[in-house]
Amino acid sequence: MRYFLLLCLLGRTCPFLLPPHLNPPNHILPKSTLLPIQNRPLFSSTKLDPVVNDPNPDPQTPPPTGEIRIGVVGCGRIGLVHLSAISKAPGVRCVICSNPTVSKAEAAAKQFGVERFTSKAEDVINAADVDAVWICSPSQYHADQIKACAKVGKDIFCEKPIATDLPETVEAINACDEAGVKLMIGLQRRFDPNFLRIKDAILSKEVGDSIVVKLCSRDPSPPPIEYVKGGGGIFADMAVHDLDMSRFLVGEDPIEILAIGSCHIDKAIESLPGPEAYDTASCLVRYPDGVTAHIDVCRQSSYGYDQRAEVLGTKGMIATENMYPNTAKIWTPNFTGNADMPYDFFLERYNEAYIKETVAFCEALVKDEPAPCTGKDGLVALIMSMAAGISAKENRWVAFSEVVETVCCTSPTSCFLVEGSAIFPDGFKPKKNPAELLIAANPPKQSIWERMFSGSS
């Protein structure tokens, strides 16, 4: 027990001060013990920071029956997309929004009829009349804000990623599971009508059983080297969407991964460590029943954002084409083809998907159903992207359990964290006995990030 307290003081994973044997491995409370959102006792005693334009409403005033009240953290580009979506979803209402630059929050509040705005995320998270929080802040704040929401019993929508680090990701998910709050991760491509059409075809066996899944993602142009640096590399910041999409389409957890990376566009990044040195990458992912996913990504397509999928099944093929802003085609003396270029980038291309994912989670809140894209989905996508990095570096097939073993069993805490967690799929859990791993890790072996980023790529 002292051991755990110490860990807590050291700032690491003391899952709610319970000794491990009292801490249910699943971390998910039985469904029946959950109260419907509208009846949940809110943290009424919370001392709120002053909200800029309005005192907190009288907590005695009950919300309209069944209405879900939402708070939005972050009013940048993506925050506005979600605010707009929330304004269209039935049965929900955004009551407060925040942004460090408070004028952005104010403008957003005005545009979407939000009652209150503030500069502080805490005001949103702790507002007595907020049932669910949309986390649209920069990635580095996600994990802490998730945990803060979980602590006060708020359901959470969080933009991808949950955290930039595996243990933090596990902690955040565990926090939600223990608090019995819903955690929805914004992997918005799952809500794109084009990819969804393929998913439907697979579910209904329209093309039979899947044989090969092919995904292609290309950004219009590479980000500046400052963005690439420290971003975790092409698998973490770009291919992660395709890795998740392959799992979403196949409908099974993957077995192993083979990746390869190269640098073609911006030679400046070639000296960065690990997968940050790549602007182009390919993956093969092996799924159960001999299903293979092909993924190719590139940071530059020169002709605009490009997102396509193809599935060959035993009875046919289904594929989506890239998207254009209209159906116009043109014929001139020099070329004949699309009158306009494809959509520029993800905000335009996935505009409908962003709306649909928000609406889907609002519906899940209203009907008290599970989130349509969970913390586990975010976790698995992260592990897949990490394994891809190892594969590209070591030029070999990599099993996902390797990632978990390496990351989580370099210290006793992390190791227990994993051992007690139900969120890892089969094949992702460490294959070795944690005790052995711990011995092996003494002196601790190189962490996965160290391995991915050491030496020349």
Place this chain on the structure above:
Amino acid sequence: MRYFLLLCLLGRTCPFLLPPHLNPPNHILPKSTLLPIQNRPLFSSTKLDPVVNDPNPDPQTPPPTGEIRIGVVGCGRIGLVHLSAISKAPGVRCVICSNPTVSKAEAAAKQFGVERFTSKAEDVINAADVDAVWICSPSQYHADQIKACAKVGKDIFCEKPIATDLPETVEAINACDEAGVKLMIGLQRRFDPNFLRIKDAILSKEVGDSIVVKLCSRDPSPPPIEYVKGGGGIFADMAVHDLDMSRFLVGEDPIEILAIGSCHIDKAIESLPGPEAYDTASCLVRYPDGVTAHIDVCRQSSYGYDQRAEVLGTKGMIATENMYPNTAKIWTPNFTGNADMPYDFFLERYNEAYIKETVAFCEALVKDEPAPCTGKDGLVALIMSMAAGISAKENRWVAFSEVVETVCCTSPTSCFLVEGSAIFPDGFKPKKNPAELLIAANPPKQSIWERMFSGSS
């Protein structure tokens, strides 16, 4: 009488009580004499009918600076589309909506955060805090509601058509012109991104000067005979959109029209009079500079709603394809092609266009600019569809002045109505001296509708 003269001198609505020589031909007041919407003196003494859920707000409370307050008449399918669009447009707010079945108005108000609702259109039109009215009621009410709005100085958005009859259409437009209110007609295809892309290409001479414009419209399946009966026939209820689109694309007023109709799908309608007997029709429209428009329409496409355009210019061609709900394509042992059928019908197909037209008019209101699709546009489209009916019946080219001559000079009032109006394009005005036409019309000659609908087609 002096009162009216005074009003007239002040620039206000003295319609039809003036001898033609006192009635300024343009009927449009010089721009500079118009007050910005927000400062216009509203009819503050109007006694309002009781509004169901809320007394009229205190007229002393000024609206937020610059905000345009909207009232919506009619909360059926199309009313909801516009309410949704208004909720997204910046600088405007819907403050009241009406529907004869008041529960529909209530539901709409709740969904879109509208403050008040009512069962009566008058409540909306006369509300002191309403600056502009959206008329989304059935067609037969349009003309009267437009005139009621004009009378109280409200700007108007009206779903197509303005009226079902030519003199009523002219009267309604004149009423707006005299009152100096904006009148926007909902010819929504002009705001469809696909057709707009073609318009842009024409404006920027991307394919050179236009030579041929080809338009194709097909409904998924014919309406029931009850709907067709009395609807004015295929040119008035269907091809009118294409006739307007040809004029919108060419950017000039048409010269003459040749039409042909036939019945292939539902033989039950073949015995209906005039163009109501057709479920298929073709038009050639002659435009200035040798530009020809080809139009073919059919009440059944069997494969879903189909809307396409093609323009050949001196430097190339631009064309739009029909729209599908996603980009997915499928390959099976029996066929390879689109994974899904085209959009069902106009509400889905033109969803974006309905939003854009409302947003465009809201912008015009906020900036006090002219309506992007005017009453004149609606009038010309109506005349074109009438001329097509005569052509199909009489199997010959028809000039548009024939329609105006026939309709408006059968009585002195109608004849003056036209003679004094500036809204008719060149080539649409009667070629003969009205006085002669009046003599010829004594006994009145067959009206255009009688001609179109007499005998078997």
Place this chain on the structure above:
Amino acid sequence: MRYFLLLCLLGRTCPFLLPPHLNPPNHILPKSTLLPIQNRPLFSSTKLDPVVNDPNPDPQTPPPTGEIRIGVVGCGRIGLVHLSAISKAPGVRCVICSNPTVSKAEAAAKQFGVERFTSKAEDVINAADVDAVWICSPSQYHADQIKACAKVGKDIFCEKPIATDLPETVEAINACDEAGVKLMIGLQRRFDPNFLRIKDAILSKEVGDSIVVKLCSRDPSPPPIEYVKGGGGIFADMAVHDLDMSRFLVGEDPIEILAIGSCHIDKAIESLPGPEAYDTASCLVRYPDGVTAHIDVCRQSSYGYDQRAEVLGTKGMIATENMYPNTAKIWTPNFTGNADMPYDFFLERYNEAYIKETVAFCEALVKDEPAPCTGKDGLVALIMSMAAGISAKENRWVAFSEVVETVCCTSPTSCFLVEGSAIFPDGFKPKKNPAELLIAANPPKQSIWERMFSGSS
């Protein structure tokens, strides 16, 4: 001579001065009386002009059993296309070819293994070992060469048109009918796999009963004014293929036509008479059962040769796209579309069709079956193009009988020619009594060509 006049009055064409008992009324010999080609008595006593490279073979040498021996007149571009096709068709062999510039004939003979070549068409037509003649000479020689072939009992393939003039066309067809020889007209589009696919769909009712047929033809750029001048205008030299195609697809003879023409590209031709002044034209053709054909043609597409068709039926639509040399598509920063431009012009675009039409006629010869595209087809296409010219000039619907009345009844001979001929479809024969027409034509009324070409268009 009185005898012949009497015959004429009795409704019979008396060409070629044969006594009636030898001249069967239909001009087509009963099938059973036709001898198989290989056994037909050839004009063995014909005195042949000396052939350049080889004396005529000994007529005693019989041809290989069943083999059809072909002679080709004209070794220009199109002649070479047919020679190549003949070389691939089974059961046929080209034994002689001619060209006024004999070196072209020699080169062609060498390339395709043709035994003999000559400078004179007569050598080919009269060669004792030639069973069928391919007329690939300039249009002005067609009619005479057809008649020369018919005279010596040779089957004929003739490139479109049969003649440039209606009475000559009728005479040439009659000559073939009377001689009992096959006459195949090279309307090659009927053999294009794309148009054929549409024809198949119509025949098998794959899209139900036809409602609307839409055809679009565009040349890459206008011919020089010298070519246009005297060529008969855009309906005769360009739209004739589309007019024929509409009839081929619909499978019925047309009822009436409405045409419109304009000049956009080369203003130099605008002063030419009649339809020669147009570089752009549109036609509506009315077919039985309410079927309408839309045709639009233009002498310049700027993006290459363009040939498309679309048919709407009661159960669906079928359409062909323009053809490209490969399936490659390209995506660049400036455009995304086809990697290459469409085919340049008809020789490339219809290369396969030219081969297939020759092979089809070779098969018809080998199996002694009717020609798959007859003289009547060529005649009707010519009449349709003439009627389009009248319509465009007179701005009205034109019935096809008008063409025949005008052309054939300006003199007794022509009038009798038509009256006694079985080759005119219903609706194409003169509606008035020839006697009356003759009286009306005295003084002769303006001929159709005069009418089409008089005044400014």
Place this chain on the structure above:
Amino acid sequence: MRYFLLLCLLGRTCPFLLPPHLNPPNHILPKSTLLPIQNRPLFSSTKLDPVVNDPNPDPQTPPPTGEIRIGVVGCGRIGLVHLSAISKAPGVRCVICSNPTVSKAEAAAKQFGVERFTSKAEDVINAADVDAVWICSPSQYHADQIKACAKVGKDIFCEKPIATDLPETVEAINACDEAGVKLMIGLQRRFDPNFLRIKDAILSKEVGDSIVVKLCSRDPSPPPIEYVKGGGGIFADMAVHDLDMSRFLVGEDPIEILAIGSCHIDKAIESLPGPEAYDTASCLVRYPDGVTAHIDVCRQSSYGYDQRAEVLGTKGMIATENMYPNTAKIWTPNFTGNADMPYDFFLERYNEAYIKETVAFCEALVKDEPAPCTGKDGLVALIMSMAAGISAKENRWVAFSEVVETVCCTSPTSCFLVEGSAIFPDGFKPKKNPAELLIAANPPKQSIWERMFSGSS
């Protein structure tokens, strides 16, 4: 020296009885020592087998100046395709063809105007008037027939593969190089207009420098198990075309390969050894400069033969679509898409490519230029497919030198064969000293085929 003689007696590769140091590594005679084909001393004393329909022509009769005389071995489907192509190529003439079932040879000779036919391949190979031989016989005869041709100085076109075995392949190529005859391998896809368009784009840098090459090949349905059994598996009998195409497009020799296979369609083959057990496979091929090729193949597409390519470059993308027999599209109540299914299989799909490859080699013969697709190309493709088999079995990246080391250095002869040969690209030659390999191979290590086919896959 005795050593080599002994080897020869044992029936294995005694490379031309020269000790290695005397054997020029290149095996290609200096260009200047080659005589033009038409002047080459033919094996005039060869005693010919009696030819069925014609004695050998008098060797004194010289061929027409510059004409290349061709003999075709094998008149099956593919033989007929080449005969047809030869008949159209200028400057060449097929003078003799053979088929074991002589009636087939006779029919072919008749159809394509070939002078002589025979049942025996030797008659063709040894005919004094044959300059070049087309080998269209079953695969197992290829190597011997190539060597027989080389022996008598005939240029050779040989359908893929050269041999089914690596040493035999090397021997056959060496034989041609030593004899100074051209050897063209029928990798026909290199002549397909669609793939060629991509190659052109790469050569002209139309899409910049290549980054990723993606190839997809799918057969309409799997062959019977009897065909699969012993055929070498999916990489050798199917993916070999794509492996070659990736090298052709990239324009460099590959570095290493990663492959993966699975069985989805016909579970009966799952128990076959090695890559014969797969009906689906994926490859990644690493090329210089970070270029990656993705290949996915499947023995069943259910919707017909499917062959596509895509290349992303630094300046754009180019891709080819699958091919359909026409451009017709259809719209019905149940689907909208292509009116017909894609081409059935390779003979239809690559018909034009087969013609173009023959014409290209004929041109190379006439102009005495190098063959456009050489023995080395065939060899490298074979090695790539073998390496793919090892990779799929051993689940790892495989270098191509491994294949050569394993195959050629299991016996001294084979090892010398390779060491002395210039035909292996860099990276394909054994990396280890042959002497060491030989020692290691004693007892001989498992051959590559044994490795690929041992154990369960």
